[in-house]
Amino acid sequence: xxxxxxxxxxxxxxxxxxxxxxxxxxxxxxxxxxxxxxxxxxxxxxxxxxxxxxxxxxxxxxxxxxxxxxxxxxxxxxxxxxxxxxxxxxxxxxxxxxxxxxxxxxxxxxxxxxxxxxxxxxxxxxxxxxxxxxxxxxxxxxxxxxxxxxxxxxxxxxxxxxxxxxxxxxxxxxxxxxxxxxxxxxxxxxxxxxxxxxxxxxxxxxxxxxxxxxxxxxxxxxxxxxxxxxxxxxxxxxxxxxxxxxxxxxxxxxxxxxxxxxxxxxxxxxxxxxxxxxxxxxxxxxxxxxxxxxxxxxxxxxxxxxxxxxxxxxxxxxxxxxxxxxxxxxxxxxxxxxxxxxxxxxxxxxxxxxxxxxxxxxxxxxxxxxxxxxxxxxxxxxxxxxxxxxxxxxxxxxxxxxxxxxxxxxxxxxxxxxxxxxxxxxxxxxxxxxxxxxxxxx
Amino acid sequence: xxxxxxxxxxxxxxxxxxxxxxxxxxxxxxxxxxxxxxxxxxxxxxxxxxxxxxxxxxxxxxxxxxxxxxxxxxxxxxxxxxxxxxxxxxxxxxxxxxxxxxxxxxxxxxxxxxxxxxxxxxxxxxxxxxxxxxxxxxxxxxxxxxxxxxxxxxxxxxxxxxxxxxxxxxxxxxxxxxxxxxxxxxxxxxxxxxxxxxxxxxxxxxxxxxxxxxxxxxxxxxxxxxxxxxxxxxxxxxxxxxxxxxxxxxxxxxxxxxxxxxxxxxxxxxxxxxxxxxxxxxxxxxxxxxxxxxxxxxxxxxxxxxxxxxxxxxxxxxxxxxxxxxxxxxxxxxxxxxxxxxxxxxxxxxxxxxxxxxxxxxxxxxxxxxxxxxxxxxxxxxxxxxxxxxxxxxxxxxxxxxxxxxxxxxxxxxxxxxxxxxxxxxxxxxxxxxxxxxxxxxxxxxxxxxxxxxxxxxxxxxxxxxxxxxxxxxxxxxxxxxxxxxxxxx
Numbered sequence: 001x002x003x004x005x006x007x008x009x010x011x012x013x014x015x016x017x018x019x020x021x022x023x024x025x026x027x028x029x030x031x032x033x034x035x036x037x038x039x040x041x042x043x044x045x046x047x048x049x050x051x052x053x054x055x056x057x058x059x060x061x062x063x064x065x066x067x068x069x070x071x072x073x074x075x076x077x078x079x080x081x082x083x084x085x086x087x088x089x090x091x092x093x094x095x096x097x098x099x100x101x102x103x104x105x106x107x108x109x110x111x112x113x114x115x116x117x118x119x120x121x122x123x124x125x126x127x128x129x130x131x132x133x134x135x136x137x138x139x140x141x142x143x144x145x146x147x148x149x150x151x152x153x154x155x156x157x158x159x160x161x162x163x164x165x166x167x168x169x170x171x172x173x174x175x176x177x178x179x180x181x182x183x184x185x186x187x188x189x190x191x192x193x194x195x196x197x198x199x200x201x202x203x204x205x206x207x208x209x210x211x212x213x214x215x216x217x218x219x220x221x222x223x224x225x226x227x228x229x230x231x232x233x234x235x236x237x238x239x240x241x242x243x244x245x246x247x248x249x250x251x252x253x254x255x256x257x258x259x260x261x262x263x264x265x266x267x268x269x270x271x272x273x274x275x276x277x278x279x280x281x282x283x284x285x286x287x288x289x290x291x292x293x294x295x296x297x298x299x300x301x302x303x304x305x306x307x308x309x310x311x312x313x314x315x316x317x318x319x320x321x322x323x324x325x326x327x328x329x330x331x332x333x334x335x336x337x338x339x340x341x342x343x344x345x346x347x348x349x350x351x352x353x354x355x356x357x358x359x360x361x362x363x364x365x366x367x368x369x370x371x372x373x374x375x376x377x378x379x380x381x382x383x384x385x386x387x388x389x390x391x392x393x394x395x396x397x398x399x400x401x402x403x404x405x406x407x408x409x410x411x412x413x414x415x416x417x418x419x420x421x422x423x424x425x426x427x428x429x430x431x432x433x434x435x436x437x438x439x440x441x442x
Numbered sequence: 443x444x445x446x447x448x449x450x451x452x453x454x455x456x457x458x459x460x461x462x463x464x465x466x467x468x469x470x471x472x473x474x475x476x477x478x479x480x481x482x483x484x485x486x487x488x489x490x491x492x493x494x495x496x497x498x499x500x501x502x503x504x505x506x507x508x509x510x511x512x513x514x515x516x517x518x519x520x521x522x523x524x525x526x527x528x529x530x531x532x533x534x535x536x537x538x539x540x541x542x543x544x545x546x547x548x549x550x551x552x553x554x555x556x557x558x559x560x561x562x563x564x565x566x567x568x569x570x571x572x573x574x575x576x577x578x579x580x581x582x583x584x585x586x587x588x589x590x591x592x593x594x595x596x597x598x599x600x601x602x603x604x605x606x607x608x609x610x611x612x613x614x615x616x617x618x619x620x621x622x623x624x625x626x627x628x629x630x631x632x633x634x635x636x637x638x639x640x641x642x643x644x645x646x647x648x649x650x651x652x653x654x655x656x657x658x659x660x661x662x663x664x665x666x667x668x669x670x671x672x673x674x675x676x677x678x679x680x681x682x683x684x685x686x687x688x689x690x691x692x693x694x695x696x697x698x699x700x701x702x703x704x705x706x707x708x709x710x711x712x713x714x715x716x717x718x719x720x721x722x723x724x725x726x727x728x729x730x731x732x733x734x735x736x737x738x739x740x741x742x743x744x745x746x747x748x749x750x751x752x753x754x755x756x757x758x759x760x761x762x763x764x765x766x767x768x769x770x771x772x773x774x775x776x777x778x779x780x781x782x783x784x785x786x787x788x789x790x791x792x793x794x795x796x797x798x799x800x801x802x803x804x805x806x807x808x809x810x811x812x813x814x815x816x817x818x819x820x821x822x823x824x825x826x827x828x829x830x831x832x833x834x835x836x837x838x839x840x841x842x843x844x845x846x847x848x849x850x851x852x853x854x855x856x857x858x859x860x861x862x863x864x865x866x867x868x869x870x871x872x873x874x875x876x877x878x879x880x881x882x883x884x885x886x887x888x889x890x891x892x893x894x895x896x897x898x899x900x901x902x903x904x905x906x907x908x909x910x911x912x913x914x915x916x917x918x919x920x921x922x923x924x925x926x927x928x929x930x931x932x
Contacts, residue, residue, distance in 0.1 A: 163818075164818065164819055172819065173819065173820075173821065191833075201811055201832060203819075206829070208828050210831060211831075211832070212832075212833045212834065213811070213832040213833065213834040213835065214833065214834040214837075215809065215834060219837070220833075220834070220837060221837075222837070222840070223837060223840050223841035223844055224840075224844040224918065224921070225918065228898075228915065228918045231897075231898050231900070232898065232918065232922055232925075234894075234897070234898070235894045235895060235897065235898040235922050236922070236925050236926075238890070238891070238893075238894035238897075239464075239891055239894055239925070239926040239927060240926075240927060243463075243464070243927055245775075245827065246827050246828055246831050247827070247927060247930055247931075248927075250831050250832075250833065250836060251836065253833065254833040257833055
């Protein structure tokens with residue numbers, strides 16, 4: 001669709017496209033038989049003209065019929081700090097009222113000195129680890145916020161269980177991830193609607209929704225000698241033509257995405273003077289920035305960052321990791337620029353927090369309440385949201401920060417207000433999701 | 443409806459000649475696509491001359507002869523830690539740089555991959571893979587750094603050709619499982635329900651138990667814990683006493699010292715429960731037959747499981763004796779690592795350096811998101827096509843196909859592309875396509891699929907080989923055949 005199309009041409013083109021997609025799928029439905037497609041589901045979604053509005057790389061999954069299009073044009077990115085990042089050294093409760101006295105008494109060498117803290121103006125004494133200085137400009141613009149004491153009922157102190165629990169949205173054994181259920185509820189989208197940067201599908205995206213998993217945009221190209229790439233793609237399309245089932249869908253989707261990826265790559269480049277540090281996290285974010293600029297219809301993206309399990313020598317290890325993560329995130333936001341990042345929200349999560357007291361090895365063991373970072377557009381304001389009880393012998397439940405604020409409430413609020421996902425009852429079943437007021441409606 | 447015949451050959455002869463396009467009815471390829479990690483030139487040829495039952499007997503014999511890690515000597519040599527006890531591994535690690543190092547877990551995933559590709563005992567390896575996932579303990583997890591390999595050896599591999607009830611009892615006493623599902627920390631005053639629940643839901647009867655069943659299940663198993671050196675021990679002081687009732691099992695459970703035998707009786711009861719039979723039968727049929735096997739087949743396999751006292755081989759053999767099995771060619775999509783391994787097996791890539799070859803397979807399996815034994819949740823890797831949809835995976839596989847055809851990968855020697863034509867050298871471009879597709883997929887491609895490949899070569903089928911673009915394009919045509927649905931399905 002070019003910008004010269006008049007509104008009426010546009011809408012009739014969209015209707016034609018929707019019609020042809022519907023008939024192609026009807027045909028496919030008839031051939032697929034036993035794999036879960038039913039006529040009823042198909043018919044229940046016939047009012048799907050809006051589907052086509054998302055562009056030519058339509059995702060034709062069965063769930064495309066489940067719901068009307070609710071696309072907001074916004075993007076939600078989740079960054080998962082795997083290994084349980086120590087919230088108390090990230091967002092420091094640095095005033096007496098927040099309990100810094102108690103904190104110093106049980107982990108003195110892990111509480112940064114005043115000179116190594118960046119105070120968060122307008123809060124009751126919260127301060128950031130100085131390693132996060134690159135993010136401070138976004139506090140000034142209302143594009144940075146935090147929620148301390150985050151957890152959810154049912155999260156244990158096992159990395160495995162807790163990660164699964166968060167990824168699967170409130171159950172470590174659910175068969176789908178919460179982001180997959182978000183996609184299902186949003187209805188149809190483009191080939192690039194859901195992206196996991198990494199080598200494998202994260203559990204949050206497990207499920208039947210089509211998604212792209214890629215190691216890097218750079219490698220998302222037809223492999224091998226360029227001289228035969230075009231002819232190879234043509235041959236593969238022919239070999240899969242008319243084939244029903246997931247494979248018959250995914251091969252053309254993938255080949256179709258190659259062109260978009262190449263186009264996006266052609267426009268790759270860092271904007272607005274952003275400087276990405278080296279590393280996988282940076283390159284993943286830079287890929288996402290490139291795709292956002294290319295307007296490929298990205299709705300949700302996930303990136304995993306490992307290395308936060310600081311049982312020993314935490315001060316140095318954690319601060320190095322924080323410096324790198326903060327530089328990467330700051331570069332990403334800068335790269336997007338003020339206008340585009342209004343449509344992009346980022347939630348940085350980790351599976352649980354760490355013990356309040358330091359252990360014998362200069363580190364911290366597995367604890368409970370953690371810190372969530374929120375960045376980008378759509379935040380209500382720069383603030384520290386949610387409940388907090390001043391740290392003291394009495395409030396520190398069995399040595400841990402209590403889980404006063406539900407992780408699912410925060411993620412759910414972002415999904416609702418930024419992606420227009422509607423009800424959260426199927427996304428986080430049985431979880432407490434009363435919003436904390438972190439986000440503004442898109 | 444499916445009919446079960448006395449022998450696999452009878453079932454094969456009576457089955458309707460069904461296949462999912464573009465695959466065609468081809469019982470030999472079907473058999474080795476399901477019960478091995480992929481056809482090879484040799485195992486396809488075997489089945490032309492022998493019965494299915496003789497193939498099965500050969501694989502049963504091979505599995506007994508090459509059990510454990512004996513299926514391939516050069517692969518096994520890459521896993522020297524796999525024969526050691528947990529405390530020996532820990533001592534070895536301590537002496538080699540780090541007491542908590544992950545070398546034993548690394549060796550386990552690399553050797554597992556190598557045996558899947560090259561072991562002579564392929565049926566055994568497919569069952570090891572199935573039960574590793576059924577009773578999953580995630581490898582590459584800091585909690586099992588010195589015990590996971592022993593679990594593989596002493597629980598899964600030991601009983602893969604034996605009885606499931608014995609495997610299950612062994613798993614309920616293995617340090618790796620005890621740590622993974624928190625049974626080791628469960629005791630009468632703080633009962634941890636994790637293992638008790640998964641034992642019911644994942645390992646045996648499936649969903650359909652009550653919360654009271656879970657509580658009782660967990661109580662019955664308290665006392666199973668570890669000594670400091672990661673040895674299993676039953677500690678009566680930790681055992682919860684009092685009446686136990688789970689499903690149809692009940693026991694007075696009056697003495698702490700008798701608690702271990704109560705637990706064993708309970709686990710054995712679960713192993714022989716009809717719901718367990720149905721649960722395991724359905725998963726086996728999903729593995730070997732189709733994503734949606736018929737209820738009739740599942741119940742026939744479940745009956746065999748019960749009648750044979752949970753013996754795995756006769757249970758699986760029942761699948762082969764069903765008409766339904768022989769009618770499902772192409773109904774499974776190869777999971778990513780299955781596609782990778784089938785590629786190497788069918789191309790026959792030689793190994794120049796086994797250590798490096800296993801490293802190559804290991805990083806490839808990671809990039810495909812299916813490193814063997816590494817699925818984090820306790821339910822094992824999913825086994826249906828819908829779970830594996832990923833564009834990055836498709837591109838990765840297309841890349842790996844090219845690399846194996848064009849000799850890119852570390853640790854592997856060169857294959858000569860021309861050798862894939864077979865003994866009768868093709869006269870022209872069209873014959874070359876026919877010979878290659880037959881050699882790589884066991885079948886002749888349809889006219890339209892041949893035309894797609896012919897178009898790739900940008901010349902008519904009649905082009906003499908000496909003048910054909912194949913001189914340059916052969917190494918690019920081979921991967922294209924492996925990209926096709928003919929190789930992606932099994």
